[in-house]
Amino acid sequence: xxxNLWSKCLxxxxxxxPAQQYNMWLRPLQVEKKGEEVVLYAPNKFVLEFVSEKFxxxxxxxxxxxxxxxxxxxxxxxxxxxxxxxxxxxxxxxAPRAQVRSEPSVIKERTGFNASRKVEVEGSLNHQSxxxxxxxxxxxxxxxxNQLARxxxxxxxxxxxxxxxxxxxxxxxxxxxxxxxxxxxxEIVKRKPNAKVVxxxxxxxxxxxxxxxxxxxINEFKRFYRSVDALLIDDIQFFAKKERSQEEFxxxxxxxxxxxxxxxxxxxxxxxxxxxxxxRLKSRFGWGLTVMVEPPELETRVAxxxxxxxQQNVKLNSEAAFFIAQKIRSNVRELxxxxxxxxxxxxxxxxxxxxxxxRECLKDLLALHEKQVSIDNIQRTVAEYYKIKVxxxxxxxxxxxxxxxxxxxxxxxxxxTNHSLPEIGDxxxxxxxxxxxxxCKKIVELQGLDxxxxxxxxxxxxxxxx
Amino acid sequence: MNTTESPAYVQLTxxxxxxxxxxxxxxxxxxxxxxxxxxxxxxxxxxxSKSVSSATAAAAELFYFVAGSKGVGKTHVLQAACHETEKLxxxxxxxSLNDIQYLSPEVLSGCVDFDLVCxxxxxxxxxxxxxxxxxxxxxxxxKTQGKALLVSGEQSPVHLPFTLPDLKSRLCSGVTIAxxxxxxxxxxxxxxxxxxxxxxELSEDVMTYIMKRSGRGMADLVNxxxxxxxxSLSAKRRLTVPFIKDTFGW
Numbered sequence: 129x130x131x132n133l134w135s136k137c138l139x140x141x142x143x144x145x146p147a148q149q150y151n152m153w154l155r156p157l158q159v160e161k162k163g164e165e166v167v168l169y170a171p172n173k174f175v176l177e178f179v180s181e182k183f184x185x186x187x188x189x190x191x192x193x194x195x196x197x198x199x200x201x202x203x204x205x206x207x208x209x210x211x212x213x214x215x216x217x218x219x220x221x222x223a224p225r226a227q228v229r230s231e232p233s234v235i236k237e238r239t240g241f242n243a244s245r246k247v248e249v250e251g252s253l254n255h256q257s258x259x260x261x262x263x264x265x266x267x268x269x270x271x272x273x274n275q276l277a278r279x280x281x282x283x284x285x286x287x288x289x290x291x292x293x294x295x296x297x298x299x300x301x302x303x304x305x306x307x308x309x310x311x312x313x314x315e316i317v318k319r320k321p322n323a324k325v326v327x328x329x330x331x332x333x334x335x336x337x338x339x340x341x342x343x344x345x346i347n348e349f350k351r352f353y354r355s356v357d358a359l360l361i362d363d364i365q366f367f368a369k370k371e372r373s374q375e376e377f378x379x380x381x382x383x384x385x386x387x388x389x390x391x392x393x394x395x396x397x398x399x400x401x402x403x404x405x406x407x408r409l410k411s412r413f414g415w416g417l418t419v420m421v422e423p424p425e426l427e428t429r430v431a432x433x434x435x436x437x438x439q440q441n442v443k444l445n446s447e448a449a450f451f452i453a454q455k456i457r458s459n460v461r462e463l464x465x466x467x468x469x470x471x472x473x474x475x476x477x478x479x480x481x482x483x484x485x486x487r488e489c490l491k492d493l494l495a496l497h498e499k500q501v502s503i504d505n506i507q508r509t510v511a512e513y514y515k516i517k518v519x520x521x522x523x524x525x526x527x528x529x530x531x532x533x534x535x536x537x538x539x540x541x542x543x544x545t546n547h548s549l550p551e552i553g554d555x556x557x558x559x560x561x562x563x564x565x566x567x568c569k570k571i572v573e574l575q576g577l578d579x580x581x582x583x584x585x586x587x588x589x590x591x592x593x594x
Numbered sequence: 595m596n597t598t599e600s601p602a603y604v605q606l607t608x609x610x611x612x613x614x615x616x617x618x619x620x621x622x623x624x625x626x627x628x629x630x631x632x633x634x635x636x637x638x639x640x641x642x643s644k645s646v647s648s649a650t651a652a653a654a655e656l657f658y659f660v661a662g663s664k665g666v667g668k669t670h671v672l673q674a675a676c677h678e679t680e681k682l683x684x685x686x687x688x689x690s691l692n693d694i695q696y697l698s699p700e701v702l703s704g705c706v707d708f709d710l711v712c713x714x715x716x717x718x719x720x721x722x723x724x725x726x727x728x729x730x731x732x733x734x735x736x737k738t739q740g741k742a743l744l745v746s747g748e749q750s751p752v753h754l755p756f757t758l759p760d761l762k763s764r765l766c767s768g769v770t771i772a773x774x775x776x777x778x779x780x781x782x783x784x785x786x787x788x789x790x791x792x793x794x795e796l797s798e799d800v801m802t803y804i805m806k807r808s809g810r811g812m813a814d815l816v817n818x819x820x821x822x823x824x825x826s827l828s829a830k831r832r833l834t835v836p837f838i839k840d841t842f843g844w
Contacts, residue, residue, distance in 0.1 A: 151673055151676055152690060155687075155688060156685070156708065158685070171703070171705060171707060171708070172700060174697070174698055174700045174701040175704075208707055301763035302767075329731075329734070332731075363760060458752075459766075461766050462763070473632065475636075476628075476636075492771070
């Protein structure tokens with residue numbers, strides 16, 4: 129009944145309001161008719177205020193026109209049909225004259241924590257861990273780039289609170305830090321089902337603390353976080369510049385360590401390199417074990433793809449996996465995206481996944497990715513890194529401080545662009561293609577001998593392809 | 595009285611334009627058809643699995659990133675997905691970020707309660723930290739709750755200089771489909787068809803004339819259609835080449 133009434137109103141509104149506005153503000157509304165009252169539900173305060181200000185007058189006119197029954201009042205609330213609304217009505221319209229009374233000032237914030245995030249007092253068993261059950265050690269693919277981090281994580285899971293406390297995992301995005309963190313949490317809970325393990329993103333910690341302060345519940349907040357057996361906080365770099373949160377976290381951190389409770393943190397960089405973070409916190413982060421998670425090398429990327437394909441019931445042979453892994457090198461999430469694209473195409477077309485099929489599926493994606501990898505871009509990036517001028521790379525100068533970066537840039541140009549060797553030679557001050565070939569061989573050779581060169585090369589690949 | 599002056603009164607148009615809703619059915623052209631059909635099929639499957647088992651639905655995660663330059667039809671695809679969701683009994687949340695100055699990141703709160711969340715024009719939040727964080731949090735919640743998410747942008751997320759690398763990497767984790775720009779003849783066909791939906795008949799001559807004079811991007815052409823829709827009613831004239839010439843001063 130109410131749906132029918134609302135569909136009729138929407139039909140008018142869709143014609144009257146520009147599509148963009150209709151989709152953004154009116155489409156998400158839901159309507160419920162309670163006797164002679166009509167309640168409109170908005171998903172949040174912002175939509176509620178906007179609808180109240182811009183559309184409520186017209187909506188109430190339409191409801192009164194379209195309805196066959198007498199409408200005593202029209203209310204606009206936050207919530208959805210069937211759920212208890214979270215705010216008092218802000219618009220109250222009485223039939224037959226549509227008189228909108230907006231009271232945005234009475235809108236309250238959504239009550240502090242939703243049910244699952246409610247701050248529980250110490251000893252309560254009704255906490256939620258927010259652990260993702262799919263992130264376990266079994267589903268984690270180990271490789272050279274992450275074996276140390278995995279070994280440390282297993283140790284912590286075996287002896288929480290005593291092996292390494294805190295465990296600080298750091299590295300770039302999408303390399304598996306969060307996965308390891310959840311794996312430790314899941315393992316602890318598996319061994320001790322009533323263990324109180326809490327995982328949260330540092331932004332959430334800050335938001336919860338702000339809400340607790342607003343609601344005068346900071347003591348409960350403190351008690352809750354200090355009562356856990358293991359506290360897992362992701363992306364600790366988000367605490368930067370948030371002094372009050374850092375202060376609170378500092379005390380929580382100390383209390384947990386003193387109580388022998390496990391703390392696990394992840395970050396995008398080494399503790400000392402976190403900007404706008406209190407020194408005392410940075411130094412404490414290094415008290416336990418600090419381990420880096422590096423970008424996966426080719427073989428690990430292949431293994432990750434095979435594992436993910438298996439989890440998604442996608443038939444992917446190693447040749448096909450190698451093909452994807454060679455093309456996508458920056459992080460695991462991008463690999464995952466490429467695999468999903470291939471799997472979605474295979475599912476849709478019913479075709480078998482072969483390198484040819486993958487090439488076709490990834491054509492657009494790779495074109496999008498490679499859009500900005502040009503020889504110019506490579507030259508600029510390399511010159512900037514080695515603090516020389518692009519003109520030096522193109523010059524005839526042959527001292528080592530110039531030739532090595534030049535060889536590096538040539539080698540990267542061969543790997544990351546489709547230009548021919550003569551074209552690359554031309555782009556480097558009109559050099560012969562054999563010079564380019566020599567540069568590529570030299571860089572391969574040096575990568576085997578010099579760890580610095582190897583790291584530089586990998587860093588360039590990541591910088592230029594992400 | 596000077597008769598050459600513009601008339602003091604112009605007839606105001608009533609808001610009775612025919613509906614020009616964006617649906618998968620009226621997404622024209624073969625160029626991107628397979629990609630769009632793939633998205634439509636995945637969405638239908640996801641929404642239908644919801645009614646069978648929530649566990650299955652959660653497992654069948656759906657996140658598509660729709661990339662393409664301005665005017666290739668990204669907004670059409672996202673709005674069509676909203677229509678489709680409602681047709682299948684679900685609820686859709688659509689947010690265009692191109693008017694970001696009038697919005698607050700708070701507009702995203704509660705979006706996870708919807709079956710499908712569409713975020714159009716993601717490039718507008720680049721380097722706006724509060725927005726990036728809000729979208730990052732929404733992304734995580736949508737994923738955790740197993741809801742469907744569509745995001746559009748002019749470039750691949752790989753090239754969008756977000757201040758939050760975490761957001762960038764997450765946006766790379768979905769199925770990215772790149773929509774290609776339609777050739778001129780297809781653009782003409784699209785505009786003529788959209789015109790018909792609004793009750794505007796554009797002859798081949800007129801369309802050829804427009805294509806020769808106007809910007810040929812879809813956004814330019816849609817603006818022209820919009821203007822013609824407004825002026826043709828008030829001028830009560832057929833859409834002829836001279837009328838178009840007068841209207842746009844070409």
